[in-house]
Amino acid sequence: MTSTKIWTAGMVVIGDEILSGRTQDKNVAQLAKWLNVQGIRLAEVRVVSDDEAAIVEAVNTLRARNDYLFTTGGIGPTHDDITVDAISVALGVDVVVHPKAKAVLEAYYADKGGVTEARLRMARVPDGAELIENRMSGAPGIRRGNIFIMAGVPHIMAGMLDALTGTLEGGAPLISETLGCWTAESEVANLLGEVVKAYPDCQIGSYPFFREGRVGANFVIRCTDAEQLARCVGELSTKLDAAGYPVTPGGIALR
Template sequence: MAEDVSASLLVIGDEILSGRTQDKNIAYLATWLNEAGIQLKEVRVVPDIEAEIADAVNALRTRYDYLFTTGGIGPTHDDITVDSIAAAFGVSVVTHKEAYARMEAYYGTENFTPARQRMARVPEGGTLVDNPVSIAPGINIENVFILAGVPKIMQAMLEDLRPLLRSGRKVWTQALTIHAAESKLADGLGKLQKKHGGVSIGSYPFYHAGVGAQVVVRSPDQTAVADAMSDLQLYCRDNGFATDVPSDVD
């Protein structure tokens, strides 16, 4: 049986915490990792403060198999992710010769400004993660992957990481939309959860187009998901709750 492989995500940036920017990377990364057999277990959001970034990096990189960070690797003064992660590892920040050469060739010497040159800096010992969108690379140091915050760039960087990641168990997920108030479902769902101890059964109410709940069944065992979903549908039929057709969830 495949092993469990875990990951965490550290979202870095004052703009996320202030609400000026809405994070669009969490859902994408969670789905992408699950397809690779890696489970996203924790997400943290921290401000642009070196000590807080470093503390979070050290907590998460030791707790999970992999840590991904997004944000704070651009050309401006407040892009301090590289410095913060170097501090977390207790290493210096150095200019990566290959990154410098790539970006100088891309921008041209006359346009390769000091601000752009900052994006060639890495924690000592770090290797490059390719960026096919805008050339400035991400960074890999031990089990930490430092990625861009811009969704299109982050997604492109991820594809360069596939060969580096250990694959584990994929979690299978099915969802059933039930057109009944969640309060009416609570007792039955509790009994189903006790019966199917190897799966996770979650209920998520909605109030648009009537009242109801989407019940999501998750497990690394695809057969267990199918069995629990079958019992859930039977429970709904026996109690007169209308449902939609179950759907697979990536």
Template sequence: MADASQEPVTAGFVVIGDEILSGRTKDKNIGFLAEYLTALGVDLVEVRIVPDVRERIVEAVNALRAQYTYVFTSGGIGPTHDDITADSIAAAFGVSIDVDPRARAILEEHYGSPELLTPARLRMARIPAGADLIENAVSKAPGFRLENVHVMAGVPSIMQAMVDAIAPTLKTGAKMLSRTLDADLPESRLAEQLGRIQDANPQTLIGSYPRSTDGRFTTQIVVRSRSEHDLNTAADAVVTAIRDAQART
């Protein structure tokens, strides 16, 4: 893994598949990738869910790859006719696509003989020109990387294995630090003070999350920053605001 930089490293994620948009398949990859990248020091800034339509995939990938350090995609690189992601990525980059000898060799070894590599299975060896392969430790059919775009399977176990494979190659930024503070007060009693603290500490992110238990309203406040000093300064101000608000009850 590349050394952590103080500059933010950003990412976009394109989730591809009619089955996600119809609700037939419940996405599990967004939460996994968000948590994984956060732990690495990469900010997942935007997620788009698009159908199995080439123009929509091309549009999303081209928009995000121009904005963010990395783009990740999931879905649509299987053996069936509607798995069109690889072709769409090739179109997005304006390159050709064909059966890749490296990918074919991986699949031949996996299936045991060339005869078992059916036309449907061979579709999974079609890789855009110039792409590097992403290892698939689960079912062997590789994903691929073209410039800053990483193309992975939609099946969660396979996608997660592919993320593990590419993680050491990613440049990472300073990790986001956080402190969680609980206030035995409704959010409305703290909103104004939290707004002032946020304005005074622009290098932090302050979120407040109201909760209700047996009709009693409380608030959880999460302070986030890449700087431990800034984090502590803002968190101390929140603690003071909570204490002052409780004293007025």
């Protein structure tokens, strides 16, 4: 097996509303799935409050040790939207008004009362940044170097990801297969361990569930190499079968 670079991304979720439990984050899963398709692995996530020092620490740590860093949240017009300011502090650059972002906001708010001072906040970017198209509402996302500053509202974030699709360098996409089995995962833990050892380039996750009064587990096998994935899936199937637990290819649906 040739050694290939694994491209990674870090993510910083910014917002008191996540840490207070008021809002259920959906952007981690959304970004993770999108990154898989780009051949980039989501390596770590931090959720921080609307606090400059917390944002600066998380951004500077994760941007240094990943190829890409995504942030979500805190780019609206109100007092608690401090993401652009905090990232500018992290980078040691000024906050400037981006002329194109200002033009976008002027067009968007033309029939909605115009661009007020508060709305103009959404045209502010770290010096040196370019824009990410927002196909859903007015204020654009922001790219500065390897940092991608995205909206927190999931469907707006989705539109921004869509605008970025195919523009980021990545490796081979991670592909996966799922096998379902009516077994307690503790019954097959040793068997699983043997397959994990035999296929070091595959990751195997074990996800137990309870349904209709029975225990079962779905095993998800992930690899960037289709041939190795197929061999690993084959060996795991054979071993589970031999142990008396026939597999359901594709996994057992939970609803």
